[in-house]
Amino acid sequence: MNVVEIGWGQLLISLLFILLAAGASLFYRLKMERDLLVGTIRTFAQLALVGYLLQFVFDLHNPWLILLLYLWMLFWAAHAIRGRVDESKVAILGPTFVSMAVTFTLITLFVTSAVVQVQPWYTPQYFIPLGGMIAGNAMNAISIALERLFKSLREQRAEVELILSLGGNWQESCLRLRRDAIRAGMIPSVNAMMTVGLVSLPGMMSGQILAGVDPAQAVRYQILVMLMMVGATAVGTLIVVNLALKRCFTRYQQLRL
Amino acid sequence: MELIGCRGLTLQRGEVLLLEATDLSIKTGERVLLTGPSGCGKSTLLRHLCMLEPGGEEKISVKGKLLADWAPAQLRRCVAYLPQTPVMLEGSVRDNLCLAFSLRVSCAPLPGDKAMREELESLDLNISLDTDARNLSPGQKARVALLQRLLLKPEVLLCDEPIAALDEQNAALVARLLERASLEGMAQVVVSHQPLEGFQGRHYRFVSNRLEPAA
Known part of the structure; x- marks a missing residue:
């Protein structure tokens, strides 16, 4: 079985989930938009960094x-x-x-x-x-x-x-x-x-x-x-x-x- | 000959000074009463004397040996401590009375049921040895706790408010029991805000961070 790969472009589509949560936050005044934004950025950054590190580690x-x-x-x-x-x-x-x-x-x-x-x-x-x-x-x-x-x-x-x-x-x-x-x-x-x-x-x-x-x-x-x-x-x-x-x-x- | 004493012992609670450098010397069979306002350090002093409170191990000596040089378990067998609030562990009265004998330090045989029953009766405690110790009334707990210590035959007994929780009749019983133990040669340091019936001994008061002999 072949693995269907996900590209960065496809990931952008999944940002819709965040927009959904942000919409809910705005509508109900949950004041979580900021955390959502920071969290999204951190998720991308930290995992990208870890992926890069793992690539490096796996070559050790x-x-x-x-x-x-x-x-x-x-x-x-x-x-x-x-x-x-x-x-x-x-x-x-x-x-x-x-x-x-x-x-x-x-x-x-x-x-x-x-x-x-x-x-x-x-x-x-x-x-x-x-x-x-x-x-x-x-x-x-x-x-x-x-x-x-x-x-x-x-x-x-x-x-x-x-x-x-x-x-x-x-x-x-x-x-x-x-x-x-x-x-x-x-x-x-x-x-x-x-x-x-x-x-x-x-x-x-x-x-x-x-x-x-x-x-x-x-x-x-x-x-x-x-x-x-x-x-x-x-x-x-x-x-x-x-x-x-x-x-x-x-x-x-x-x-x- | 001194049994227990301190040289230059100071007490502190956090940064607050409770007691300036103090000397105290107690001989075998001697009784000392400590009084003073609450929070003045009476209980802390008792806890230091049996090495439960960290600090002062180099300032207190028992039988001519500094606390620091004692094995803690041996010391506490010699210097018993009865806290203000009696504590009963889960289990029967028998379990609680035998507790100290089941510890590793103990080499004495467990006290027999008959002996324990007699001791309980001498304290006017008509309870079965199988009673759940935690269901006892505060007054009953106080007496069981005292008995728990007396069975170990310590040389010094440190009592923190031994009769505070008791009615007049039971207070008199406990006072008599303490007196009897003292006549048999047990030294006692008693913290009490009530007068102890038949108390013969020295009386000190905590006054502005000092231990002063009371008239």
């Missing part, structure tokens, strides 16, 4: 450069997590980045080399999108888990300090809290496994089908992606929550928050 044959690029992506994921969690008393950027870097690089490496078995393992067409999906999904999970963790540490301070004051260590003082935070982070990706295919067709699979890949093949890729994301989310959330939790306590087993 140096595993170190590809790993470096992946670390760069993970750094921005960790940065976004810190921004969303917004915790001033505990530094989380460092531990988040380091644990994401180690675990997600290993997981992506495992997926490309052992599951997909692409030669060589760092082939950027596989490594970067697979790793990127892991990072994007885990970024949401980790922010949810950390937000929950800090919120419940503040709310249940009395319970935590009760156990500390009876001679418990920091792990004992927040067993429940930790479990709840990790669960909160994992629930979305587990739920996604429940509804995938029923409620929505995942973007990656749709993309492959549009690109002319045999649907059965696209489905197998999507299954791999779902499983991979659940595993990466679980491991990433677990490690980051533990590292962050440890930083909430002083060496004298005192709650810092």
Whole structure:
């Protein structure tokens, strides 16, 4: 099957969708015209830039450069997590980045080399999108888990300090809290496994089908992606929550928050 | 011989000074009452003495050893802290009374049901050990929380408003229980705005960031 290509000219026609939204905005005075304009321009610019970059990356044959690029992506994921969690008393950027870097690089490496078995393992067409999906999904999970963790540490301070004051260590003082935070982070990706295919067709699979890949093949890729994301989310959330939790306590087993 | 004391301890809340450099020394079995307006730092002082509040670990010593040199768990077994609002964890009264014995630091056996029931009765608590601890009244919680500490036989007990939530009769019971523990050799630092029945010991007041002996 041939892929029908879209040219820049055809894209201009799709600007009609924006005009439609802008018309609605004007009619109902939603005052979103400006955002629509900026958003449209950014979409064009950012994606064009990324396309150009990807072209460049796909020509790379140096595993170190590809790993470096992946670390760069993970750094921005960790940065976004810190921004969303917004915790001033505990530094989380460092531990988040380091644990994401180690675990997600290993997981992506495992997926490309052992599951997909692409030669060589760092082939950027596989490594970067697979790793990127892991990072994007885990970024949401980790922010949810950390937000929950800090919120419940503040709310249940009395319970935590009760156990500390009876001679418990920091792990004992927040067993429940930790479990709840990790669960909160994992629930979305587990739920996604429940509804995938029923409620929505995942973007990656749709993309492959549009690109002319045999649907059965696209489905197998999507299954791999779902499983991979659940595993990466679980491991990433677990490690980051533990590292962050440890930083909430002083060496004298005192709650810092 | 000093059991617990501080040298040059200052207290701050954010940038605000609560207590100027203060010395305090408490011997085995001694009782100290702290009073002062709310927000003056009484509770913060208690929290420092059991190392729950960060800071001051080099200024406070217990049994001649600075807090910084203690293992926190061991220290808190020796210096028990009863907060103003009693906290019950999910579970039965038995679970809550046994909580401290199930922690890693503990090497003592779990207290038996019979012993726990007797202790509850001595505090005029006629409740089953299986009662959900979170459904207790504030007054009952206060007594269960006190018992939770006393079962550990600490050498120092820091009490923050132990009778504030209790009616007259129960306040008298708790005061007697504290007195009995003190006679058995437990040092106590009590923050209270009400007079404690039968209290024998030193009394300090927080006055303009200083700890002054009260008459």
